[in-house]
Structure formats: structure tokens, C-alpha cells
Amino acid sequence: MKNWVKKLAIGVALPGMLILGGCGATKTGGSEKGGIQERTIKAGIGLNEDHPEGQGLKKFKELVEKKSGGKMKVQNFYSATLGDDQKMTEALQGGLQEVTIPSTSPLVGMIKEYGIFDFPFVFNTEEEAYSVLDGKVGKELLKKLPEHKLIGLGYWENGFRNLTNSKHPVKTAEDFKGLKIRTMQNEVHLDAFKKLGANPSPMAFSEVFTALEGKTVDGQENPLATIKSSKYNEVQPYLSMTKHVYTPFVFLVSKQFWDKLSKEEQKIMRDSAQEAGKYQRDLNRKENEKALEDLKKAGMKVNEVSDAEKEKMKEIVKPVTDKYAKKFGQDLVDEMMSEVEKARKK
Ligand code: KDG
Numbered sequence: 001m002k003n004w005v006k007k008l009a010i011g012v013a014l015p016g017m018l019i020l021g022g023c024g025a026t027k028t029g030g031s032e033k034g035g036i037q038e039r040t041i042k043a044g045i046g047l048n049e050d051h052p053e054g055q056g057l058k059k060f061k062e063l064v065e066k067k068s069g070g071k072m073k074v075q076n077f078y079s080a081t082l083g084d085d086q087k088m089t090e091a092l093q094g095g096l097q098e099v100t101i102p103s104t105s106p107l108v109g110m111i112k113e114y115g116i117f118d119f120p121f122v123f124n125t126e127e128e129a130y131s132v133l134d135g136k137v138g139k140e141l142l143k144k145l146p147e148h149k150l151i152g153l154g155y156w157e158n159g160f161r162n163l164t165n166s167k168h169p170v171k172t173a174e175d176f177k178g179l180k181i182r183t184m185q186n187e188v189h190l191d192a193f194k195k196l197g198a199n200p201s202p203m204a205f206s207e208v209f210t211a212l213e214g215k216t217v218d219g220q221e222n223p224l225a226t227i228k229s230s231k232y233n234e235v236q237p238y239l240s241m242t243k244h245v246y247t248p249f250v251f252l253v254s255k256q257f258w259d260k261l262s263k264e265e266q267k268i269m270r271d272s273a274q275e276a277g278k279y280q281r282d283l284n285r286k287e288n289e290k291a292l293e294d295l296k297k298a299g300m301k302v303n304e305v306s307d308a309e310k311e312k313m314k315e316i317v318k319p320v321t322d323k324y325a326k327k328f329g330q331d332l333v334d335e336m337m338s339e340v341e342k343a344r345k346k
Pocket residue numbers: 045046047085101102103158184204205221222226247
């Protein structure tokens with residue numbers, strides 16, 4: 001067994017723990033009555049209802065309520081009404097909320113290994129990302145969650161991130177210099193943008209529009225569906241197709257809640273999260289194409305970034321990714337890259 005797998009497995013192989021289906025689900029304390037009980041599941045996300053993530057959550061609700069004969073009810077909350085990613089994740093750990101689906105990036109303070117998905121220019125396509133997330137690497141990272149009072153049921157899609165700003169088009173590595181860019185609260189993003197000569201400012205997703213509107217930052221970076229759904233075009237004239245990072249969403253369940261469920265109820269949750277996840281990934285990719293056309297129509301000045309310039313950017317941030325590969329585990333990073341290479345050969 002590879003070192004990084006051993007380290008991750010030992011971290012979670014608690015006595016009597018049954019690791020099911022690669023999602024790290026623990027042995028069911030299970031409801032003594034078994035079967036399906038009347039339950040209410042509070043599910044919150046930071047994005048809007050019209051975003052593919054919001055649509056995916058609606059699909060999850062529909063599936064859980066159908067599969068449980070209406071006994072398990074899902075209450076959806078959008079646009080960070082229950083708080084930002086970190087606050088909602090803490091609410092799950094405290095048993096105050098049952099489901100949230102954040103980007104992996106804000107979790108890196110808790111589970112450092114998730115930072116490998118913040119390395120710039122690792123993936124060229126969504127399929128390459130899926131091969132890592134749905135394969136050994138993604139499954140082993142899910143097994144890290146129970147020790148943090150969380151259960152992970154799989155990965156949905158935030159997607160490839162592109163840069164918007166109010167100053168000028170970003171066509172070359174040089175063009176980042178001096179730009180004040182909002183980043184997620186994530187050390188890899190912070191260090192990478194600093195290395196490119198930008199001036200990064202970490203903040204929660206819910207604060208981004210106000211910061212852009214008030215010009216406390218010049219720009220931000222997010223997938224096209226988020227740029228459109230959050231109406232960043234209203235305050236950001238320039239969109240540069242950097243595709244610099246692919247960010248996953250991770251479907252999180254409160255372990256306190258999960259351990260009360262019967263095996264049947266856990267299967268309903270897991271199957272619904274995975275079925276809704278496939279639906280959400282497909283919808284996200286369709287919406288990204290449509291969003292680009294809509295953002296152009298809304299007047300954003302869109303520029304492509306050449307492969308040569310992306311290679312230059314990758315070279316500039318290499319000392320950052322080398323530093324964090326050591327911190328997160330070189331074996332883990334090597335395994336991710338070998339999965340990517342395999343996907344590229346398909
Ligand atoms: O809850 C929304 C966030 O998880 C997601 O949009 C994170 O990409 C993100 C950002 O920029 O904060």
C-alpha cells in the first residue's frame with residue numbers, strides 16, 4: 001500500500017469503524033428502529049438557487065424525498081443565508097446543520113491535503129479532474145473527513161476558474177502585476193497570486209460582490225457559471241480565460257446526523273448525492289458554455305490566454321506548488337499526476 005494511502009487510512013481506521021464505498025462513512029450507530037424515520041435535513045450552500053449547484057441541490061431534495069417516500073424532508077438554503085462555507089462546515093461539525101457543499105479550498109485549513117486541488121494548471125479537462133476525484137485520491141481524501149466530524153459523499157463541480165477585473169485584460173503573466181485580487185481563504189491561492197506579482201486579498205464568497213463594487217479589490221477569479229450567477233459582469237469589465245485552477249465541491253454531511261441514520265437511510269443519502277452530482281456536473285458544463293455567451297452579450301470584454309503564456313504562469317508558480325507538495329505529501333501529488341497522465345492517454 002502506498003505511503004500516502006497508509007497515512008490517510010491509519011488516520012481514520014478507528015476501532016469498529018466500517019469504511020463503506022470509499023466515502024469514509026462510519027459504522028452505522030443507526031436508528032434502533034432501522035427503516036426510514038421522519039427526518040428534516042437542513043442543506044445550505046453559498047451560491048444562488050439559479051446556479052448549477054443550486055439546481056443540483058434541488059435535484060438532491062427531490063431524490064431523497066422520493067426514495068424515502070416523503071419521510072426524509074430536505075430544506076434548501078441558498079446564497080449563504082446559513083453563513084459562508086466555513087461557518088456552515090462548522091455547523092455540520094456541531095450538529096446544527098446536516099448538509100453543505102463547499103469548495104474544497106476553504107477546507108484546507110482543516111484538511112491540508114485538499115490543497116492539492118488548488119495547484120494551478122494541473123487539469124486540462126473536466127474528465128481529468130473526475131479521474132482524480134472519483135478515483136483512489138478523491139476516495140482516500142473523503143476518508144479523512146470522519147475524524148473532523150464530517151462525512152463526504154462525493155464531489156460535485158465548481159469548475160475551471162477564470163479571472164475578472166476592472167483594470168485591464170490579463171493576457172500575459174506580466175499582466176497580473178499589481179492587481180488586487182480577491183482569493184478564497186486558501187494559502188496555495190494566496191502564495192500563487194503573490195508569486196505572479198498580484199496583491200491577493202482572501203475573503204469569504206459572500207463578501208466578493210461588495211468588495212468588487214466598492215473597488216476594495218480590482219478582481220476575482222471563479223468559474224463562468226459563478227461569474228454569471230453572481231452578476232460580476234455588472235462590476236467587472238474584463239474577463240480573461242485563464243482556466244488556472246479546477247475547483248471541486250465536496251458533498252458534506254454532519255457525522256452526528258449520519259451516525260443516527262439506519263443503513264437504508266444512509267443509502268438514500270449516498271445514492272441521492274451521487275445521482276444529483278452527475279446531474280450537477282453535466283448541468284455545470286452546459287451552463288459554463290451558455291454563461292460565456294451571456295457574459296459577452298452583457299458587455300464583458302473577453303480575452304483568451306495562450307498556452308505559451310499559461311506555461312509561463314505555471315513556471316512562475318512552480319516554487320509554490322513544490323513547497324505545498326512537500327507539505328501535503330509528495331506521494332499524494334505524484335498519485336494525482338499519474339491519474340491525470342492515465343486520463344490523458346484515454
Ligand atoms: O459556497 C460557495 C463557494 O463554495 C464557492 O463558490 C467557493 O469558488 C468559491 C469561491 O470563490 O469562494
